Amino acid sequence: xxxxxxxxxxxxxxxxxxxxxLFHANNAKWWRTKKWITQTVFWLLFVNGxxxxxxxxxxxxxxxxxxxxxxxxxxxxxxxxxxIASVLMNFLAMYALAIPVGAIIAGQDSxxxxxxxxxxxxxxxxxxxxxxxxxxKLAASTIGILITGVVIQGVLAYIQLSLRIGSPWPIAGFxxxxxxxxxxxxxxxxxxxxxxxxxxxxxxxxxxxxAVALMGPSMLRSLPVIKEITPWTFFIPAVxxxxxxxxLAFGQTPELVLPIxxxxxxxxxxxxxxxxxxxxxxx
Amino acid sequence: xxxxxxxxxxxxxxxxxxxxxxALTGLxxxxxxxSIFGFLGPNGAGKTTTIKLLLGLSRPTxxxxxIFGYDIQRESTSIRRRIGYLAQDPRYYEHMTARxxxxxxxxxxxxxxxxxxxERIQETLRLVGLEDKADRPIKxxxxxxxxxxxxxxxxxxxxxxxxLDEPAASLDxxxxxxxxxxxxRLRKHTTVFYSxxxxxxxxxxxxxxxxxDHGKLISQAPIEELxxxxxxxxxxxxxxxxxxxxxxxxxxLPWVVAVQTKPVNNHISWEVTVSDDGIAEAQLLxxxxxxxxxxxxxxxxxxxxxxxxxxxxxEGGQNGKH
Numbered sequence: 001x002x003x004x005x006x007x008x009x010x011x012x013x014x015x016x017x018x019x020x021x022l023f024h025a026n027n028a029k030w031w032r033t034k035k036w037i038t039q040t041v042f043w044l045l046f047v048n049g050x051x052x053x054x055x056x057x058x059x060x061x062x063x064x065x066x067x068x069x070x071x072x073x074x075x076x077x078x079x080x081x082x083x084i085a086s087v088l089m090n091f092l093a094m095y096a097l098a099i100p101v102g103a104i105i106a107g108q109d110s111x112x113x114x115x116x117x118x119x120x121x122x123x124x125x126x127x128x129x130x131x132x133x134x135x136x137k138l139a140a141s142t143i144g145i146l147i148t149g150v151v152i153q154g155v156l157a158y159i160q161l162s163l164r165i166g167s168p169w170p171i172a173g174f175x176x177x178x179x180x181x182x183x184x185x186x187x188x189x190x191x192x193x194x195x196x197x198x199x200x201x202x203x204x205x206x207x208x209x210x211a212v213a214l215m216g217p218s219m220l221r222s223l224p225v226i227k228e229i230t231p232w233t234f235f236i237p238a239v240x241x242x243x244x245x246x247x248l249a250f251g252q253t254p255e256l257v258l259p260i261x262x263x264x265x266x267x268x269x270x271x272x273x274x275x276x277x278x279x280x281x282x283x
Numbered sequence: 284x285x286x287x288x289x290x291x292x293x294x295x296x297x298x299x300x301x302x303x304x305x306a307l308t309g310l311x312x313x314x315x316x317x318s319i320f321g322f323l324g325p326n327g328a329g330k331t332t333t334i335k336l337l338l339g340l341s342r343p344t345x346x347x348x349x350i351f352g353y354d355i356q357r358e359s360t361s362i363r364r365r366i367g368y369l370a371q372d373p374r375y376y377e378h379m380t381a382r383x384x385x386x387x388x389x390x391x392x393x394x395x396x397x398x399x400x401x402e403r404i405q406e407t408l409r410l411v412g413l414e415d416k417a418d419r420p421i422k423x424x425x426x427x428x429x430x431x432x433x434x435x436x437x438x439x440x441x442x443x444x445x446x447l448d449e450p451a452a453s454l455d456x457x458x459x460x461x462x463x464x465x466x467x468r469l470r471k472h473t474t475v476f477y478s479x480x481x482x483x484x485x486x487x488x489x490x491x492x493x494x495x496d497h498g499k500l501i502s503q504a505p506i507e508e509l510x511x512x513x514x515x516x517x518x519x520x521x522x523x524x525x526x527x528x529x530x531x532x533x534x535x536l537p538w539v540v541a542v543q544t545k546p547v548n549n550h551i552s553w554e555v556t557v558s559d560d561g562i563a564e565a566q567l568l569x570x571x572x573x574x575x576x577x578x579x580x581x582x583x584x585x586x587x588x589x590x591x592x593x594x595x596x597x598e599g600g601q602n603g604k605h
Binding site for chain 2: 006007008018029032033117119121124125129280282283
């Protein structure tokens with residue numbers, strides 16, 4: 001059907017109707033405001049600032065030997081004895097804790113904020129599916145944090161590491177680490193969205209999400225089975241094993257299939273619960 | 284077109300309870316095409332709840348409803364394609380300008396050339412008189428400007444039905460006047476269903492009215508019918524002289540129900556309630572003047588306004604009195 005302005009009415013009857021327009025608007029909140037600059041500067045200071053303060057304090061004369069022996073480190077004692085390895089472990093552990101906190105803070109307000117402000121009711125009075133509403137936000141938040149907190153920082157960290165060791169850091173292992181950080185990031189964003197769809201209190205969502213992020217790794221000792229299905233062993237040395245993400249950074253090939261599949265399944269479950277719950281939401 | 288075909292909104296025993304509290308009970312609404320339908324009720328009567336149910340923002344606990352023949356629960360997206368909605372307290376993305384807000388809204392409804400969409404946005408801005416403020420961020424808008432933007436975004440898709448929740452409640456008299464004028468202008472293109480507790484607005488622009496109180500529909504009728512049906516005709520008179528003798532004579536007439544008198548300044552005022560408006564119109568003044576004991580200063584049929592009807596139907600309706 002065409003009207004006098006030459007416009008055609010959108011007549012889609014799909015479950016994601018409205019996604020493209022919402023995704024565009026949610027992206028604009030990141031990239032057409034100062035948010036991306038603020039986020040980039042924050043992560044730059046935190047991630048690369050922290051990395052710089054760590055790696056540039058390693059004496060130059062021990063770097064070639066320490067770097068060359070990374071591939072043979074198999075135990076936590078070995079990590080402790082190698083200055084590059086222990087610096088990387090501390091850096092990745094801090095990064096792996098900071099990224100979820102950033103993701104949770106960005107994600108938790110996304111649904112609750114719009115619901116409480118009344119903009120969710122405004123948007124959902126248009127021909128928009130509730131699934132599109134959630135997924136567009138999830139996608140835009142993930143891309144926003146991914147670019148400002150992971151990709152930009154990853155590129156700069158790679159340059160820093162390469163400059164410090166005097167040759168390019170092995171790219172495959174580094175990309176693997178970035179992939180694990182991305183998966184970990186998505187796990188916590190999805191968790192925050194699920195909780196945001198279930199609860200209407202920011203404090204509860206923030207509290208539960210942070211408890212999962214900060215206390216989850218400490219459960220690995222009492223419930224060792226969960227290390228196979230969660231992202232908690234990627235970077236945090238919670239058990240007496242070299243964290244798998246750290247081993248990947250050393251150029252090794254740790255067993256990651258199950259934790260990756262398990263984490264991905266958790267993400268999927270979180271998203272499905274968020275979608276189902278939000279379908280029933282009274283606005 | 285028969286009556287049922289021309290119905291835009293039809294609800295059947297639509298009900299909603301929130302945690303055991305009944306907000307809406309067995310609502311049966313019928314809104315005709317191209318009407319301006321005033322949905323009246325005191326605060327908390329269930330008006331916004333009804334609107335949210337119609338829009339699919341909330342789910343009924345019982346009953347059903349159709350808009351354009353589509354089920355409000357199962358076919359909500361199809362309904363929302365043909366609707367424009369203005370919330371009671373409209374909220375938008377504050378970082379956007381009015382033009383960006385309309386562009387964002389328009390993209391939910393239209394595909395086509397960018398020029399076509401911009402042209403539609405410009406038309407809509409013109410309709411509500413926001414052309415000169417189109418590129419200002421919304422956060423700097425006054426209440427009236429927000430409301431006009433609200434009507435603009437509700438109108439951008441050429442809706443067959445406009446649902447407006449208290450469109451003039453937060454506005455000053457000029458703002459209210461502007462909003463009502465826009466509604467009247469839109470009447471020829473669309474059906475307007477709007478909730479309000481400002482009775483004078485309803486009487487000015489609506490052709491049909493429904494009155495809701497404590498979640499129940501009390502009355503639904505064309506406004507003229509409502510104004511004429513709910514009370515016996517009353518005539519008012521201003522008199523000087525020996526009024527008591529005249530009062531006894533009038534009160535004894537078979538078609539007079541009651542005569543109430545009260546002193547007003549230097550004369551006496553009567554309110555004569557009659558059972559037969561035709562006889563009263565022809566006879567009452569002659570009967571009063573029959574004995575020469577009084578001089579008639581004023582004579583007329585009392586106009587019953589919507590507020591009287593509303594207050595009667597809602598048993599006081601203190602909340603709704605404005």
